[in-house]
Amino acid sequence: MIHKEITSYFKENYTNLPTLIKAPGRINLIGEHTDYNEGLVLPASIEKGIYFAVSGNDQSNILIETFLTQPEKIVFQLNGDHKKFEAFWGNYFKAIIEILVAREYPLKGMDCVFGGDIPIGSGLSSSAALCCGFIYAITKISGKEISREDIALIAQEAEHKIGLNCGLMDQYAVLFGKKGNAFFLDCKDLSHNYIPINLEGYSWVLINSNIKHNLAVDSEYNKRRVSCENIVKQVQKYKPEITSLREVTLEDITKVEEDVNNIDAQRAKYVIEENDRVRKMMKVLVEGDAKAVGGVLNEGHWAMSKQYEITTSELDALVKIGESLDGVLGSRMMGGGFGGCTINLMKTDKLDTSIKSVLEQYKEQTTIDAEYYHLAIDDGVKVFE
Known part of the structure; x- marks a missing residue:
């Protein structure tokens, strides 16, 4: 178990006994690219996570070692100065420390060893877990x-500093998740509540396409956001009270369609309809209607x-394969896009054969070996006993 390795390494190499923090990854049942449009989302925190073994030190620095990809050590000064580093994760920590220094937060010397079992680039929000857990x-x-x-806002600001203009869904899911529940978040006013996931006889499985994505490097994510903002600006010409796509209707888009880019209009329609899919998903989860849940997943994909x-x-191939199998009720790509995982609802009594069929057919069609992970819904960031 990775958390035992991290704790053992810390005890061997540092003088104090550590506190162990777990920051979970997150799935999203439905509601992609709605968060930065003040829309609706339905994520959940999961059992996989990033673990931080930490203790205070008497130095004027924060010393960090990682097991995340390859062993590496970075030292940050409490005033925000730092030496050059190669690790991608260092950019997140650098941004966080700079934000805390600017806020005059009373940083203290700290030793930290971290690592985890969230597959990087798989759409499980490893960056939000990294930022929220570290803060x-x-x-x-x-x-x-x-x-x-406030931790969510600082983590979001850190992501913005390194180039990803994300919303708050990932951070809230990582911080506020609750075992056995989906987390409904209204990104307009940040109100939230819990929706029990109680589909007896069915299992959630992630299938990793092994197509890696890096949203902060790939500008396609930000291009989608600009499309949505373009529509809002156009609608504001006759509805000046509008502040986000959340308040725009399909009728509004029809009125401005002649004055906007067709792709922008198409993307805005998607977001409005995705909000409706979130509402529908909550309803069918409460009703325990597994077939309907699967239908919403496929429609969303x-x-x-x-x-x-x-x-x-x-x-797309993974979802099409699932649609051909009796044991798969529905699946969809999950995360920001351009790679990562599908989330799949499967019949538990056909779980092994369904997973085997998906992996074999995917390999035949793409020559790529996919991976799968059984999902368990867990609590948000916490001290891990």
Whole structure:
């Protein structure tokens, strides 16, 4: 178990006994690219996560080692100065420390060893887990609490600093998740509540296409956001009270269609309809209607493929394969897009044969070996006992 390896390494190499923090990854049942449009999302935190073993030190620095990809050590000064580093994760920590220094947060010296079992680039929001877990760990050492709401905002600001203009869904899911429940979040006012996931006889499985994505490097994510903003600006010409796509209707888009780019209009329609899919998913989950849940998953995937154009041919192939199998009720690409995983609802009594069929057919069609992960819904960021 990775958390035992991290704890053991810390005990062998540092003087103090560590506090162990777990920051989970997250899935999203439905509601992709709605968060930055003040829309609706339905994520959940999962059992896989990133673990931080931390303790205070008497130095004026934060020393960090990772097991995440390859062993590497970075030292950050408490005033925000740092030496050059190669690790991609260092950019996130650098941004977080700079934000905390600017806010005059009382940083204290800290030793930190971290690693985890979230596959990088798979759409499980490893970056949000990295940022939220690190900030939470800092509060445990520095002794000054930061509310979970503020941790989410700091983590979001850090992602913005390195080039990804994300919304708040990932951070809220990582921080506020609850075992056995989906987390409904209204991104307009940040109100939220829990929706029990109780589909007896069915299992959630992630299938990793092994097409890696890096949204901060790939500008396609930000291009989608600009499309949505373009529509809002056009609608504001006759509805000046509108502040986001959340308040725009399909009728509004029809009125401005002649004055906007066709692709922008298509993308805006997707977001409005995706909000409706979130509402529908909550309803059928509460009703325990597994077949309907699967239908919403499939509908959401093909909307992402045809309207928002954020899937890949490999992800489309995974969903098509699932549609041909009796044991798969529904699946869709999950995450920002352009790679990563599909989330699949499968009959538990046909689980092994369904997974085997998907992996074999995917390999035949793409020559790529996919991976699968059984899903368990877990709590948000916490001290791990």
